[in-house]
Amino acid sequence: MPKRLTPEQVKQYERDGYVSPIRVMSAAAAAELRAKLEAFEAKAGGPLKGDLRHKSHLLFAWLADLVRLDGIVDAIEDLYGPDLLCWTTNFFIKEAANPAFVSWHQDSTYWGLSRPDVVTAWVALTPSNLSNGAMEVLPGSHTLDQVPHRDTFAKNNLLTRGQEIAVEVDTAKAVALTLEPGEMSLHHVRLVHGSPPNPSNDRRIGFAIRYIPTSVRQIAGEDSASLVRGVDRFHHFAPEPRPSTDFDPAFVALHKEITERNARILYRGTEVKSYNEPKALAERA
């Protein structure tokens, strides 16, 4: 018996490559998380940038809690079993009235993971809908193998390399995953997805948490991950500690080291060496 998903939702994930929406916290709790992010941004003098958007659960204790939230991890366990790592996290923030977008892509393209047993929990901290650039998916496209992508490094593309699918996709079949604050969608690493810009007068904030079973390996370099449930009998990833306060200096140093190593995997074969380089920042600004 699944812990969090219904048997129909498990079947839907297998058939369509996604499940949405799933409530994981109240709207008020999501608003509190948004307030914590924006309190940090107010102090920092602007939107979260560069490497701070990646593996942010190693910097903010409240995100370390979020990646371990039972309401999320129980659903992941229903799909991939009891031994689970959070491989990475990424903020997808679209500012109000901003051209930032996400091109059609498969997540698996540059991640270097040994098998496509990887699921993203995309947690909405604001509404995400047709008026502010909600994520759209092509149902069933996760059953495709890895398809070719081309790197565009387009300025307003929120993806690391501005990568886009280099084959025809039938966007007429796309489904928008509309979410209220405190809801999440789940999507498979091979599912073709993307999202248009946000023309609305408020930000659209999503926090993408990438989970893998402990048996998955990294084949493109050294890597680390956070055990969020069960036991790691494989030790394919260096274990990451859990911060108990925000911006603990030891964690700031560790996060820098880990995101630099991570960027070397994601940007391999290009000139870019870090999320903080001008080329990488241009895409994320």
Ligand SMILES: O=C(O)CCC(=O)C(=O)O
């Ligand atoms: O936030 C978006 O609109 C797209 C997110 C995405 O591509 C992902 O989570 O893999």
